[in-house]
Amino acid sequence: MGRGTGASLLAGVLLLGACASPAVEESPQTRPPVAATIPPETGGTPGVDEIKHSDNVRLVANVPLEAPFDGPQAWGTDLAFQGTYAYVGNYEGFTVVDIADPAEPVVVSRTVCLGGQNDISVSGNLLFLSVDSPRSDDTCQGQASDPGAPTAWEGIRVFDISDKAKPEYVTSVRTDCGSHTHALVPGETSIYVYVSSPSSVPDARNCPPPHQNLTIVDVPVQNPKAARVAAKPNVFQDRPGGDGESEFNPAGCHDITVYPERKLAAAACFGDGFLLDITNPLRPKTLQVVQDENFAIWHSATFNNAGTKVVFGDExxxxxAPTCDANVDETQGANAIYDLVAGPKLQKRGYFKIPRAQSPEENCVAHNGSLIPVPGKDVMVQGWYQGGVSVWDFTDSDNPREIGFFERGPLPPGKQLGGSWSAYYYNGYIYSSDITKGLDVLEITDPLTDPAKAVKMTELNVQTQRSY
Incomplete structure (x- = not known):
């Protein structure tokens, strides 16, 4: 759970995803009428918890949230994959699921470790969790704490997952302002963890202003207990308005995606998008900063496989908030596609937003997604909270299009937060971490995406891209 701000909108928003930027609301432009945006096969807006999907997408299985993750705020979050296992983050810990048979997934273990939002990654026998809510200490049993308390802790936790049935807590590393998300950069003997953290409410002790850096944690593979903060590079020095005069003051990054093979990273840093050179992983260099008049909260970034495009998402x-209804413009709360041209430089092209208008009761906006590994094409699957799961093709950067979807209707009365937090493709199936419904396993059968079934991955951390 992120730090709050003085803005009334973000006071509720920071509960979930953004946790830091003083977003400026603009008068929305009117989108096309709802009836015009609903494909005929949906049969209209779904009822409460009713499932709707395109003809080429089907629900294969569901792993519901169960004890100990059955409390009112035991929200499902991010996903990582390794071999025949899926790792599912939760505000109260994480779950290991055996997906050897995607149609019959089996829960192997549930580990209670309190601390939002538990963004999750795996590498070898190590598992990493991001904690962005001040705790009384670094243990899994620590309680919520005042941010300025002398013992307040937030940052990165490390687990040993050699035994999937009994993950073992190894160590933790405190980071300034916590860790909202993170990305893993593999080194020869270490894993470098790029920590993204906000600073919406700086405090002199644990989040001293100005917070204009990212934090890099060095985790020695053979001795993870020796993990430490190795660098705090200032990637904001070339940022427009970086002197504090901008309406979006430097506040850390929300999300960084690295592409080690291409020595590049793309960072969504609230008011800006960054292109970084990570030739030296401890000294990333800013190549370019881009801004977008339609973006409020730069949330995440995804390279295409060729490394010639970057998709930035706006949360x-x-x-x-219900930003997918008929009253919010199709360029807001959407994805922006940038071509990576000679330089390298980012050049803005088109926008993509789900073409199915949602009801005013459904929280919906662009969120976590990944490439579907279709050789020679640019195809992505993405979670949109209560907008569901969308599969879309951005091979033509100017004219992206949705090719498939899966969604549920609004939550029952009294519940406001739900839907797909993350939707990723892994070895023939789409896995969606639904905030309140658990892990959905979906299958898409479509001529465009069928070639992806021949691509087999051994590990997937979406914020660490690898070529296929």
Missing amino acids: LGGGM
Whole structure:
């Protein structure tokens, strides 16, 4: 759970996804009428919890949230994959699921380790969790704490997952302002963890202003207990308005995606998008900073496989607001596609937003997604909270299009936060971490995406891209 701000909108928003940027609301432009945006096969807006999907997408299995993750705020979050296992983050810990048979997934273990939002990654026998809510200490049993308390802790936790049935807590590393998300950069003997953290409410002790850096944690593979903060590079020095005069003051990054093979990283840093050179992983260099008049909260970034494009997502409303209804413009709360041209330089092209208008009761905005590994094409699957799961093709950067979807209707009365937090493709199936419904396993059968079934991955951390 992120730090709050003085803005009334973000006071609720920071509960979930954005946790830091003073987003400026603009008068929305009117989108096309709802009836014009609903494909005929949907049969209209779904009812409460009713499932709707395109003809080429089907639900294969569901792993519901169960004890100990059955409390009111035991929200499902991010996903990572390794071999025949899926790792599912939760505000109260994480779950290991055996997906050897995607149609019959089996829960191997549930580890209670309190601390939002538990963004999750795996590498070898190590598992990493991001904690962005001040705790009384670094243990899994630590309680919520005042941010300025002398013992307040937030940052990165490390587990040993050699035994999937009994993950073992190894160590932790405190980081300034916590860790909202992170990305893994493999080194020869170490894993470098790029920590993204906000600073919406700086405090002199644990989050001293100005917070204009990212934090890099060095985790020695053979001795993870020796993990430490190795660098705090200032990637904001070339940022427009970086002197504090901008309406988006430097506040850390929300999300960084690295592409080690290409020595590049793309960072979504609230008011800006960054292109970074990570030839030296401890000294990333800013190549370019881009801004977008339609973006409120730069949330995440995804390279295409060729490394010639970057998709940036805007989390307008921070995940709590209904920004996919008929009253919000199709360029807001959407994805922006940038071509990576000679330089390298980012050049803005088109926008993509789900073409199915949602009800005003459904929190919906662009959120976590990954490439579907279709050789020679640019295809992505993405979670949109209560907008569901969308599969879309951006091979033509100017004219992206949705080719498939899966969604549920609004939550029952009294519940406001739900839907797909993350939707990723892994070895023939789409896995969606639904905030309140658990892990959905979906299959898409489509001529465009069928070639992806021949691509087999041994590990997937979406914020660490690898070529296929």
